[in-house]
Amino acid sequence: xxxxxxxxxxxxxxxxxxxxxxxxxxxxxxxxxxxxxxxxxxxxxxxxxxxxxxxxxxxxxxxxxxxxxxxxxxxxxxxxxxxxxxxxxxxxxxxxxxxxxxxxxxxxxxxxx
Amino acid sequence: xxxxxxxxxxxxxxxxxxxxxxxxxxxxxxxxxxxxxxxxxxxxxxxxxxxxxxxxxxxxxxxxxxxxxxxxxxxxxxxxxxxxxxxxxxxxxxxxxxxxxxxxxxxxxxxx
Numbered sequence: 001x002x003x004x005x006x007x008x009x010x011x012x013x014x015x016x017x018x019x020x021x022x023x024x025x026x027x028x029x030x031x032x033x034x035x036x037x038x039x040x041x042x043x044x045x046x047x048x049x050x051x052x053x054x055x056x057x058x059x060x061x062x063x064x065x066x067x068x069x070x071x072x073x074x075x076x077x078x079x080x081x082x083x084x085x086x087x088x089x090x091x092x093x094x095x096x097x098x099x100x101x102x103x104x105x106x107x108x109x110x111x112x113x
Numbered sequence: 114x115x116x117x118x119x120x121x122x123x124x125x126x127x128x129x130x131x132x133x134x135x136x137x138x139x140x141x142x143x144x145x146x147x148x149x150x151x152x153x154x155x156x157x158x159x160x161x162x163x164x165x166x167x168x169x170x171x172x173x174x175x176x177x178x179x180x181x182x183x184x185x186x187x188x189x190x191x192x193x194x195x196x197x198x199x200x201x202x203x204x205x206x207x208x209x210x211x212x213x214x215x216x217x218x219x220x221x222x223x224x225x
Contacts, residue, residue, distance in 0.1 A: 041218075090156050102213060104158070105156050106155055
């Protein structure tokens with residue numbers, strides 16, 4: 001089945017140790033998003049790629065970076081994780097030809113020790 | 114920018130009852146309004162959406178209504194079942210390339 005896949009589902013890292021989360025999609029959607037969701041809160045958009053164009057939200061910390069090497073894959077890099085970065089990280093995709101609909105992956109739960 | 118408010122934050126109903134969750138938005142330029150269901154430890158799942166050229170949309174036990182004049186939209190779940198228990202998020206979006214703005218979520222509990 002076409003879907004949004006995130007790996008790993010659970011990631012534990014140490015304070016300050018770089019970590020990379022990955023997302024892949026078989027939907028052939030041209031837009032990919034990364035959201036951060038903390039406990040009992042709504043998802044918060046960090047950035048998105050519209051095709052190859054990177055769009056950063058104004059309040060996304062510099063500690064968060066992203067790469068999209070091709071249509072199917074997108075990575076979230078956290079350069080120096082702090083305790084406050086512990087959260088669920090959600091990848092989503094959409095097709096700009098079908099305005100609006102976003103499909104989310106299962107998320108990666110990040111723990112920072 | 115857009116602001117979405119969602120009420121109530123928690124909702125408890127008995128199995129078989131109806132549940133209604135309401136959202137208001139601030140930006141009249143918003144034209145797409147999805148509803149997501151998120152179960153514990155999972156990503157949000159799109160359950161229904163509505164666009165600003167439509168007033169109501171229904172899919173089996175769930176329906177969404179939109180009042181553009183008042184800038185509010187609602188999710189209606191009829192004949193609730195225990196498996197409907199989850200967190201529900203409403204959202205609003207203006208156009209391609211802009212972000213979905215989420216409400217803060219409603220935790221729905223359906224007891225049997």
